[in-house]
Each structure stands twice: as C-alpha cells, then as structure tokens.
Amino acid sequence: MAGFLTRIISNALSSAPESPFRKLLSTHFSSDPQALLIITGAFDINDHPNLHLALQAYIEQTGRSAELYGVGGGSEFAGISLSRLVSGGGG
Secondary structure, eight states: OHHHHHHHHHHHHHHSOOOHHHHHHHHHHTSOGGGSOOOOOOOOGGGHHHHHHHHHHHHTSTTOOOOOOOOOOOOSSSOOOHHHHHHTSOO
C-alpha cells in the first residue's frame, strides 16, 4: 500500500506545472529554491517606509538592478508565503 501511495504522489507532483516563481528563483540562485532556507523578519508598521527607502537606496547604487514581480490572490484561510509560491501552492 505504501508503494502505491508513493507512486501516486510522485506522479501527481511530476505532472504539476512548475511554479513561475520557482523557475525565477532557480535561475537566480542556480539551485533548487526548495533546498534553500527561508528567513523571515517582522518590521513594525511604522518602519515600512524606512525599509522601502533603504531598499530603494540599495538598488539605486551603481551596478545594481532589480525587477518587480507582483503577487495577487491568496485565500481567505491561507495567505501567500514564499514557500507556497516556490512549491506551486499559490500564486
């Protein structure tokens, strides 16, 4: 029975379309993003503008660039997370 379930799950995963975010991150990091750690941080709502300005100043330095990708959706019960986007579970 365990072998049967393993084959069913393996077949389902192999036929699922690749997440576009997984593809972007795989290219950027030259490795499987599911093997990388995801580190989170919380910022007080009052510090969000400061974080935005810091990122903007960093990106504007000579030799740096950035691309902006939007994420919409989510559901009433499960928000969007980087791990879900990479695994194909959202986005």
